[in-house]
Amino acid sequence: MIRYPNGKTYQPKQAASSLKKKPSYSNRGMTLEDDLNETNIYYLNHSIAVIHKKPTPVQIVHVDYPKRSAAVIKEAYFKQSSTTDYNGVYKGRYIDFEAKETKSRTSFPLQNFHDHQIEHMKQVVAQGGICFVIISAFGEIYFLEAEKLFYFWERKNQNGRKSIRKDELEEAGHPISLGYSPRIDYIKVIDQLYFSPS
Amino acid sequence: MIRYPNGKTYQPKQAASSLKKKPSYSNRGMTLEDDLNETNIYYLNHSIAVIHKKPTPVQIVHVDYPKRSAAVIKEAYFKQSSTTDYNGVYKGRYIDFEAKETKSRTSFPLQNFHDHQIEHMKQVVAQGGICFVIISAFGEIYFLEAEKLFYFWERKNQNGRKSIRKDELEEAGHPISLGYSPRIDYIKVIDQLYFSPS
Numbered sequence: 001m002i003r004y005p006n007g008k009t010y011q012p013k014q015a016a017s018s019l020k021k022k023p024s025y026s027n028r029g030m031t032l033e034d035d036l037n038e039t040n041i042y043y044l045n046h047s048i049a050v051i052h053k054k055p056t057p058v059q060i061v062h063v064d065y066p067k068r069s070a071a072v073i074k075e076a077y078f079k080q081s082s083t084t085d086y087n088g089v090y091k092g093r094y095i096d097f098e099a100k101e102t103k104s105r106t107s108f109p110l111q112n113f114h115d116h117q118i119e120h121m122k123q124v125v126a127q128g129g130i131c132f133v134i135i136s137a138f139g140e141i142y143f144l145e146a147e148k149l150f151y152f153w154e155r156k157n158q159n160g161r162k163s164i165r166k167d168e169l170e171e172a173g174h175p176i177s178l179g180y181s182p183r184i185d186y187i188k189v190i191d192q193l194y195f196s197p198s
Numbered sequence: 199m200i201r202y203p204n205g206k207t208y209q210p211k212q213a214a215s216s217l218k219k220k221p222s223y224s225n226r227g228m229t230l231e232d233d234l235n236e237t238n239i240y241y242l243n244h245s246i247a248v249i250h251k252k253p254t255p256v257q258i259v260h261v262d263y264p265k266r267s268a269a270v271i272k273e274a275y276f277k278q279s280s281t282t283d284y285n286g287v288y289k290g291r292y293i294d295f296e297a298k299e300t301k302s303r304t305s306f307p308l309q310n311f312h313d314h315q316i317e318h319m320k321q322v323v324a325q326g327g328i329c330f331v332i333i334s335a336f337g338e339i340y341f342l343e344a345e346k347l348f349y350f351w352e353r354k355n356q357n358g359r360k361s362i363r364k365d366e367l368e369e370a371g372h373p374i375s376l377g378y379s380p381r382i383d384y385i386k387v388i389d390q391l392y393f394s395p396s
Contacts, residue, residue, distance in 0.1 A: 050321045052281055055255040058271065073256065076271035083250055087285060089294070092326025094287035123248045128290025 032101050032136045035183040036086065042182040049187055051088030051095055057081050083120045084131075090187060091195065094129035096121070097186075101136035107163035108137045110156050118153050121146045130194055134186060135173065138166055142173030143189040230299050230334045233381040234284065240380040247385055249286030249293055255279050281318045282329075288385060289393065292327035294319070295384075299334035305361035306335045308354050316351050319344045328392055332384060333371065336364055340371030341387040 036053070043049040062075040084098040098121075100112040113133075124131040124146070131146035151172075152164050164172075174189045234251070241247040260273035282296040296319075298310040322329040322344070329344035349370075350362050362370075372387045 044321065047321075047324060050318070050325050050327070055253040055277075055279075056258075057253040058256050058258075058274070060254075060256075070275055073271065073274035073276070076256070076274055077268055078271070079253075081253075089292035089322055089325045089327040092292060093290060094292040096287070120248070123242065123245075124287055126245060127248050127287045129248070129287040 032099050032134070032141075035178070036099055036134065039182040039184045039186070040086075040088075043187065049088060049090040049095065051086055051090070053086050054081070054083070080114065080116065082116045084117060090130075090190060093194070094124070094127075095190070096124045096129050096131045097133060099134045099136075104163075105138060105166075107161075107165050108135055108169055109163045110152060111162065113149075113153070118150070122150065130190060132186075134176075134184065135169065137169060141176045141178065141184055142169055143176055143186055144169070144173040145193070148172045230297050230332070230339075233376070234297055234332065237380040237382045237384070238284075238286075241385065247286060247288040247293065249284055249288070251284050252279070252281070278312065278314065280314045282315060288328075288388060291392070292322070292325075293388070294322045294327050294329045295331060297332045297334075302361075303336060303364075305359075305363050306333055306367055307361045308350060309360065311347075311351070316348070320348065328388060330384075332374075332382065333367065335367060339374045339376065339382055340367055341374055341384055342367070342371040343391070346370045 033053070040049075040051045040053070043051060057079040058073075058076045059079050060073055060076045062073070064072045064074050066072065084096050086099065087094070087096045089095065098113070098117060100108075102108050102112065121131050133144050133146070133149055135142045135144055152168070156162050174193075176184055176186055176189060179185055231251070238247075238249045238251070241249060255277040256271075256274045257277045258271055258274045260271070262270045262272050264270065282294055284297065285292070285294045287293065296311070296315060298306075300306050300310065319329050331342050331344070331347055333340045333342055350366070354360050372391075374382055374384055374387060377383055
């Protein structure tokens with residue numbers, strides 16, 4: 001075992017990708033959403049950050065109000081979200097992100113996003129918020145800054161490829177190793193990118 | 199008409215409250231939520247701030263998936279929110295607030311909030327977010343900083359009164375005059391409280 005001077009163990013970057021059985025969500029019985037929710041609870045309980053997943057947007061059409069019991073929604077439809085799924089605050093700064101996974105072994109399809117979400121991310125970036133996506137792909141978790149996603153999105157809009165190639169994501173994204181607690185420590189990446197002394 | 203040196207007209211503070219017919223939501227056909235949504239759209243379209251109302255949290259119990267048409271939620275229930283209704287970003291800072299109205303003419307009942315919301319607001323403040331409530335009461339709109347709400351909440355918890363008296367809200371809150379566009383310019387108060395040069 002190799003240790004850095006700060007006592008942390010050295011984790012060779014190629015270790016995970018060189019394993020034959022990759023840590024995918026399908027064989028752990030957990031979803032990316034589960035892990036992010038656990039992570040956010042950890043951050044909340046340790047006063048590190050206040051980040052919540054937004055409720056699923058629903059168009060309510062019909063509600064019954066039975067006597068002496070709770071109102072029952074009898075007809076409703078799922079609506080497309082006009083924003084991202086997660087937001088909150090870290091050290092006073094606004095945090096905003098979306099989480100996506102792919103089972104593809106070669107590329108991350110951009111159809112995972114829709115125009116409204118990209119538009120929202122651009123507004124957040126313009127307003128000085130910290131905006132990114134967490135992508136589970138190829139047996140890794142990547143932190144991809146919104147500005148880099150915009151590049152691939154523009155390329156698609158100019159009749160380029162409709163996905164981010166594996167090697168492009170490895171180059172543009174920041175890998176987050178899965179931990180026990182917190183499971184997906186994305187705040188560590190935020191610290192490095194936005195709060196490290198320059 | 200009296201004008202300040204900066205050209206703004208002087209609005210005597212007692213003007214609205216001395217009117218016999220107060221500008222209440224019931225006789226304008228608009229809700230506080232409508233006005234805040236319009237305000238947030240204005241802020242978004244003018245690149246002033248990115249603030250959205252969160253979707254209503256719903257516990258989905260049963261969904262039908264008819265062939266060749268959209269999924270229909272057939273049974274669902276309203277859930278109590280564990281956070282506040284509005285959040286977003288202004289000049290990089292995290293903004294978080296709740297909006298409440300009362301028809302009482304003498305006080306604002308604290309039962310408009312529940313423990314989870316107050317707990318959330320405390321977490322936001324501890325994390326350096328800008329947190330407040332917008333209260334429609336006594337024919338006025340008030341911006342009340344979360345820290346001041348906590349005072350009244352603690353007083354209630356120590357067997358004190360269960361409401362904020364009219365004169366207390368006038369003293370602790372910042373009045374926001376209803377405008378045409380934006381209708382409830384709460385960013386102006388945020389500028390004064392958090393961004394004015396000291």
